Amino acid sequence: MASERTIELTVNGTAHEKTVPVRRSLADFLREELHLTGTHLGCEHGVCGACTVSMNGRSVRSCLTLAVQADGAEIVTIEGLRAEDGTLHPIQQAFHENFALQCGYCTPGFLITAIEFLEENPNPTEPEVREALSGNLCRCTGYQAIVDAVMSMAGKPPAAKD
Amino acid sequence: MTDTRFANQKAVGSSVLPDEALPLVEGEGRFLNDIRLPGMYHVAFLRSQHAHARILSIDTAKARALPGVVKVLTGEELLGKVDPFHSMPNRFSGGESTQHWLAVEKVRFCGEAVCAVVAEDRATAEDGVDLIEVDYAPLPAVTDPRQGEKDGAPLVHDTCHNNYLIKRDYERGPVEEAFEKADLVVKRKFRIGRKQALCLEGRGCVAAYRESTFALTMWMSHQLPYVVRHYLAKHLRLSETDVRVIAPHTGGGFGQKASIYPEEFVCGHLALGLRRPVKWVEDRLENMVASTHARDQYIELSAAVDADGRILALSSDVWVDIGAYSTYLWSAGMEPLQTAGLMPGPYRIEALRYVTRGVATNKTPVGPYRAVGRPSASASLELLIDEAARKLKLDPVEMRRRNLIPSEMMPYRNANNLVHDNVNYLPCLKLSTTKVDYEELRREQREAIANGKLRGIGISCYAELTGLGTSTAVGPGTLLQPGRDAVTLRLETTGVLTIAAALPSQGQRIMTAMMQVAADELGMKLSDITCLSNDTAMAPYGFGTFASRTAVFGSGAVIKAARELRRRILGLAAHLLDTSVDNLTIVDGAVETLDRAKHMQLSEMAEQSYFHAKHIPEELNQGFEVTSFYDPKFGSFAGGVHIVVVDVDPDTGHVEIVRYVAAEDVGNMINPTVVRGQIIGGIAQGIGEALMEELVYDDNGQPRTVTLADYTIPSALEIPTIELHHANTPSGALGGFKGCGEGSIIGAVGAVACAVADALSHKGGDIHEFPATPERVLTGLGVLPGGT
Numbered sequence: 001m002a003s004e005r006t007i008e009l010t011v012n013g014t015a016h017e018k019t020v021p022v023r024r025s026l027a028d029f030l031r032e033e034l035h036l037t038g039t040h041l042g043c044e045h046g047v048c049g050a051c052t053v054s055m056n057g058r059s060v061r062s063c064l065t066l067a068v069q070a071d072g073a074e075i076v077t078i079e080g081l082r083a084e085d086g087t088l089h090p091i092q093q094a095f096h097e098n099f100a101l102q103c104g105y106c107t108p109g110f111l112i113t114a115i116e117f118l119e120e121n122p123n124p125t126e127p128e129v130r131e132a133l134s135g136n137l138c139r140c141t142g143y144q145a146i147v148d149a150v151m152s153m154a155g156k157p158p159a160a161k162d
Numbered sequence: 163m164t165d166t167r168f169a170n171q172k173a174v175g176s177s178v179l180p181d182e183a184l185p186l187v188e189g190e191g192r193f194l195n196d197i198r199l200p201g202m203y204h205v206a207f208l209r210s211q212h213a214h215a216r217i218l219s220i221d222t223a224k225a226r227a228l229p230g231v232v233k234v235l236t237g238e239e240l241l242g243k244v245d246p247f248h249s250m251p252n253r254f255s256g257g258e259s260t261q262h263w264l265a266v267e268k269v270r271f272c273g274e275a276v277c278a279v280v281a282e283d284r285a286t287a288e289d290g291v292d293l294i295e296v297d298y299a300p301l302p303a304v305t306d307p308r309q310g311e312k313d314g315a316p317l318v319h320d321t322c323h324n325n326y327l328i329k330r331d332y333e334r335g336p337v338e339e340a341f342e343k344a345d346l347v348v349k350r351k352f353r354i355g356r357k358q359a360l361c362l363e364g365r366g367c368v369a370a371y372r373e374s375t376f377a378l379t380m381w382m383s384h385q386l387p388y389v390v391r392h393y394l395a396k397h398l399r400l401s402e403t404d405v406r407v408i409a410p411h412t413g414g415g416f417g418q419k420a421s422i423y424p425e426e427f428v429c430g431h432l433a434l435g436l437r438r439p440v441k442w443v444e445d446r447l448e449n450m451v452a453s454t455h456a457r458d459q460y461i462e463l464s465a466a467v468d469a470d471g472r473i474l475a476l477s478s479d480v481w482v483d484i485g486a487y488s489t490y491l492w493s494a495g496m497e498p499l500q501t502a503g504l505m506p507g508p509y510r511i512e513a514l515r516y517v518t519r520g521v522a523t524n525k526t527p528v529g530p531y532r533a534v535g536r537p538s539a540s541a542s543l544e545l546l547i548d549e550a551a552r553k554l555k556l557d558p559v560e561m562r563r564r565n566l567i568p569s570e571m572m573p574y575r576n577a578n579n580l581v582h583d584n585v586n587y588l589p590c591l592k593l594s595t596t597k598v599d600y601e602e603l604r605r606e607q608r609e610a611i612a613n614g615k616l617r618g619i620g621i622s623c624y625a626e627l628t629g630l631g632t633s634t635a636v637g638p639g640t641l642l643q644p645g646r647d648a649v650t651l652r653l654e655t656t657g658v659l660t661i662a663a664a665l666p667s668q669g670q671r672i673m674t675a676m677m678q679v680a681a682d683e684l685g686m687k688l689s690d691i692t693c694l695s696n697d698t699a700m701a702p703y704g705f706g707t708f709a710s711r712t713a714v715f716g717s718g719a720v721i722k723a724a725r726e727l728r729r730r731i732l733g734l735a736a737h738l739l740d741t742s743v744d745n746l747t748i749v750d751g752a753v754e755t756l757d758r759a760k761h762m763q764l765s766e767m768a769e770q771s772y773f774h775a776k777h778i779p780e781e782l783n784q785g786f787e788v789t790s791f792y793d794p795k796f797g798s799f800a801g802g803v804h805i806v807v808v809d810v811d812p813d814t815g816h817v818e819i820v821r822y823v824a825a826e827d828v829g830n831m832i833n834p835t836v837v838r839g840q841i842i843g844g845i846a847q848g849i850g851e852a853l854m855e856e857l858v859y860d861d862n863g864q865p866r867t868v869t870l871a872d873y874t875i876p877s878a879l880e881i882p883t884i885e886l887h888h889a890n891t892p893s894g895a896l897g898g899f900k901g902c903g904e905g906s907i908i909g910a911v912g913a914v915a916c917a918v919a920d921a922l923s924h925k926g927g928d929i930h931e932f933p934a935t936p937e938r939v940l941t942g943l944g945v946l947p948g949g950t
Contacts, residue, residue: 023285037196038189040413042362043446047870050362078189092187096179099835102669102843104186105193105362105413130878137870139362139414140669141839142846143878 007071011036012080020067026060027051029067030077038078040105042137049136052109053077059116078108081115091115091153100149102140109136114150123155173678173688174897177835180674182667182693191411194366194383195443202368203232205429205442206287208277208294209452210269213305213524213863214318215298217267217276224293225279230286233436234294235278235428237264244431245397247422249327249488254495256326259319259522261487263424263431269298270318270486271526272865273451278428280440303863307481307521308460318486318522327484327494328520332503335513335577337466340475344466348550352542353931354911355856356458356483359531360875361668363413364444365453367426369433376699377404378430383412385420386706388664389642391698393422393491394430409696415668416847417530418453420708422490425452450868454529455857458483459501461542466513467550471561475513476543476577478505482528484520489529491642494520497528500535506576507540507908508587508625508801509565514577524863530708532847533626533904537911541852541932544622544912545919552923558621558916559595566591566623569891580627580634585799586827587623589889594621594803594825597887603807603821611924616810617820618921622912625801628901629714629893631794644705646793649719651680651727653786655772657751657765659684659691661720664704665712666696670840670903672712675832679717679897683724684731685748686764702789710800710901713832718792718896726788734767737782798893800900802826804845804909808917812925812943815936817853817918823885824909829893829900841906842884848910850876852918853933918942 006019011034020029030036030053039062042050046064053062054076081089088096091114101107110133117124117132124132129150130143138146185191222234240246240263247261265276277294281287304310304318310325318325341347366383373379377400384390387407395402412419425442432440444453459482466475480502488494502518505511520528551561566587567574573583603619610617627634632645650662661676673693681688694700704715728748735753736743739760746753754761771783807821824845831837854874858866867873892898911932918934922942929942940946 021285031195036189037193038191040193040363041195042413043870045446045869045871048362082188088187096183096187099177099180099183099839101183101186102671102839103362103412103414104183104191104669107186108189111187126883134877134879137362137875137877139360139416139847139875140843142842142844142884143876143881144842144884145839147878 005068007068009070009073009075011075012077022066022068024067025063026065026067026070027062030062036077036079038108040108042106048106049109049113050106052112052136054112054116059112078111081111090156094149094152098145098149098152100141100145106136106138110138110146118150118153126151173681174832175834177833178674178678178688180671180836182671182673186411193363193411193413194368194381197368197381197410199368199370199439202439202441203280203282203436204284204287205432205440206279206284206291207275207425208279208291210265210272210274210276212269212298212300213272213303214301215269216301217265217269218297218299220277221295222277225290228286228290228293230282231279231290232282233280233432234290235264235432237262237266237276240264240431241266247490250493254328254330254499256329257319257322259322259327259488261424261490263428271524272863273526274486275424275452278432280432280436303524305523305525305859305861305863307483307519307523310521310523311519318524322522325522326519327488327522328498330499331517333515334579335475337475337477337513337515340466340513344474345469346467346550346553347464348467348546348553349464350542350546350549351930352461352463352538352545354457354459354538354541355933356455357851357855357857358450358453358455359414359416359418361414361416361418364446364449365419365423365425366443367429368439368441369429370439371433371437376406378434379406380426380430381408381410382426383419384409385415385666385668385708387666387696387698388704389491389706390422394427397427398430398434406699409666412666412668415707416532417534417708421454421492421529446870447868450873451526451865454489455485455526456528456531457497457538458528459497459538461538463542463546465546465550471551471554471556471564473509473511473565476505476511477515478502480516480518482520483523483525485523485525485527487527489527492530496530497535501539503578504536505539505543506578507543508567508623510567510574511577525859532844533907536624536626536908537848537851540622540624540908541912541915544916548916548919559591559600562621562623563588563591581796582625582799584891584893585625585801586889586891587801590801590803590825590827591623593887593889594805594823597825597885598805598823616812616921616924618808618810618917618919620806620913620915620917620920621803622909622916623803624905624908624912625799626710626905626908627797628710628800629794629895630709630711630797633795634797646791647704647715647719648702648789648791649676649716649723650702650787650789651720651723653727653764653768655765655768657690657763657768659686661691661693662701663695663716663719664698664701665707665716668707670712671833671836672707672716674836675713676716676720678832679720680724683721684728686751690751710903710905714794714798714895714899714901715792717832717899718794719790721896722790722792723788726790727786730784730786731764731767734771734778734782735762737778738762738767738770792896794895796894798829798895798900800828800902800905802905802909804913806913806917808914808921810918810921810939815939817934817939819849819882822882824906825887825889826906827890828888828902829890830898831890832899837902838886840902841886844904844906845884845910846876846881848907849881849914851907851933852911852914854880856933
């Protein structure tokens with residue numbers, strides 16, 4: 001079996017063609033090859049959710065996804081959330097205004113998870129928010145401020161797409 | 163942040179948005195693993211798979227032959243070149259012990275580093291680790307402290323008899339007499355499991371050779387940069403001036419990143435030897451076995467109580483399963499000494515006796531973690547108070563009310579020799595019971611129980627000594643006794659104020675807090691203040707962030723320095739504006755006369771001071787840079803009362819938190835929303851400690867919980883909405899501040915434990931072992947066999 005393969009993918013709107021070791025995770029690929037270090041590794045076995053990125057519109061654990069599995073995919077990471085003029089994505093703004101992060105290590109995964117969730121359920125109840133976020137671990141905040149941030153988005157129109 | 167404001171508008175006390183969080187929201191934080199330097203090598207460690215074994219031989223030939231591997235380092239090779247960690251001898255230590263950075267002759271816990279492999283990339287370094295062959299002769303493992311202290315038990319260190327790394331007997335006040343004359347003596351056993359901080363980011367470092375003028379520059383995910391600098395220099399046999407330590411964005415600390423560990427020091431040695439940068443980043447498996455654990459205690463507690471419910475004396479026996487080594491720099495004393503010594507908490511205790519032991523076992527060392535020792539001390543005492551109240555037919559709240567130290571008795575010296583002052587224990591009790599509507603809560607509970615539900619209510623009152631100055635020890639017998647910290651303020655020519663301090667943040671928004679304090683002292687806008695807090699090359703001397711001290715020390719030092727800087731600014735302004743100092747004030751970054759007729763921007767004043775000094779009398783131009791040390795002398799007690807309602811499912815043993823109310827005294831608040839985050843975050847960790855989190859070892863010392871699938875921490879589903887209230891009273895420290903980073907975890911463990919026990923008591927059950935996992939709850943209900 002070949003130890004390397006060439007993949008083509010789009011990350012935060014930019015097309016890339018790269019030859020990668022087949023054993024390299026998507027997280028390591030994003031961090032090491034594309035220098036997108038905003039995606040963090042917390043457990044490397046798919047539990048904590050810190051490494052969550054969007055792949056073809058669905059959130060995935062980039063630590064459990066191989067880079068070669070992202071061949072042909074469209075990936076969005078935390079670095080791709082801001083508008084072109086630098087304006088924060090509304091969910092980023094909501095996290096900031098609600099003090100929804102402390103150390104900030106888990107934040108990228110929460111943002112990506114919350115965006116996908118709010119697209120599916122733009123007007124959630126608090127229990128629904130807690131359920132939706134339960135696959136992402138935060139050790140600092142006790143979740144309350146994160147839940148508040150996501151709830152503050154409830155009923156608001158979804159963010160303008162790029 | 164806010165822009166223009168009125169002169170009487172204060173930044174302190176206002177929940178200003180912390181701009182320091184913006185890079186983290188935007189994915190532009192710079193954590194340790196995000197740093198890469200040209201020519202950087204990567205390090206991976208071979209770790210022991212045995213709990214206790216003699217090393218017969220290590221064969222590194224295959225690893226060294228692997229393409230891409232640069233070096234393989236063993237413990238033998240380090241001998242004589244660096245100084246290993248020796249436990250600090252003190253009056254309580256059981257015996258001296260030595261921790262080599264890489265194991266020599268023996269391994270003492272699963273996960274102990276044995277070899278380091280340096281390679282071109284991390285994957286190759288890990289491949290190299292797999293090729294090292296170590297021949298071990300297994301030895302019997304010590305896995306239970308109460309077995310380990312017995313005569314004839316296998317020894318973890320030959321130098322420590324009965325495996326005591328620490329042992330202390332203490333007695334003060336008429337203990338024996340109190341137990342003799344008591345109307346009631348209650349006794350209880352308490353067990354809390356082993357847990358860990360579980361920072362989302364593990365430890366790690368980048369060690370670089372000859373960056374700038376420093377022989378060694380160390381980027382390290384750590385809470386105490388200057389302390390690391392001191393010990394790196396000492397153990398690598400360098401001058402402190404050869405070493406620079408920078409703490410980048412840090413993904414959680416909670417005490418786990420406050421100790422000195424071997425791996426980073428090995429990396430420092432490797433960088434110096436290879437004359438190349440090296441990087442090591444802990445993976446989760448390593449973090450579960452090689453970063454310090456916490457708690458793991460057995461407590462036997464008894465109280466002498468009179469007929470009115472007054473506690474006359476406390477007596478405890480504490481065993482802490484301390485693991486294989488005396489955690490460097492804090493010693494093995496952290497949990498044992500603080501658990502037993504701080505047992506009285508906020509209660510008025512006139513007689514106290516304890517025997518406490520830190521027993522070496524073949525497990526990962528136990529080190530400092532949020533609120534060291536006190537959660538188990540508090541929970542065991544709160545459970546005992548509930549038992550006494552039940553026997554005396556007193557309401558648990560009333561029993562607590564009769565024993566809390568009342569404000570009018572303060573300053574009050576407790577039997578553990580700590581002085582309680584400026585702290586609102588009884589007001590917190592009153593506030594929490596009012597807010598929760600305690601009478602109604604009990605009525606609802608009776609109704610729920612009548613309907614077949616297992617509902618419990620837990621009340622916990624806690625005290626936390628924060629911001630310890632030079633007159634109060636952080637822990638008796640520890641090497642480090644920090645009581646002072648410094649801040650440098652510099653007014654730049656742009657009129658911007660730089661605050662420099664060695665007080666790194668792991669998310670506590672420390673920079674924002676210091677900026678808020680400086681803004682008020684100097685009449686400046688927050689947007690004109692910046693802060694550096696993580697670099698020994700830029701900051702004045704300081705000890706770092708731990709022990710709920712940073713807001714107290716950082717703010718105090720800012721206040722002192724700002725007052726001197728203000729004096730210098732006004733002195734120069736009086737000269738330049740041809741008026742008197744008394745006629746001047748600073749508002750929104752400008753000095754102005756009280757009648758507002760004359761004014762001058764701080765930027766202009768700074769330009770005059772730096773660039774046009776020849777026109778200014780020297781005695782009026784002492785420089786707009788001031789360093790001040792602050793020592794609060796005594797610590798300040800913070801406190802709180804937590805009330806928790808739980809429903810226990812008698813079929814599954816599942817505990818659900820129905821309601822959570824906390825009333826806290828955290829002194830004057832700098833940024834209330836930041837404070838709220840600290841308190842609720844601590845409560846969440848306490849709920850995890852009380853209900854879920856436990857590191858499990860088998861009888862051979864093999865860890866059974868090495869992934870986040872085995873070691874579960876609370877998610878958003880397990881943490882309820884916390885109703886938080888304040889009954890604050892200012893501390894005696896500058897600004898009236900207290901620490902609030904740790905305390906709430908104490909209240910949480912006790913309140914949740916009491917709520918579960920209360921629920922079980924309605925079916926004749928009880929619980930002595932925590933976390934209260936479903937299995938233990940069912941055991942407590944007699945559904946499963948066992949029990950304590």
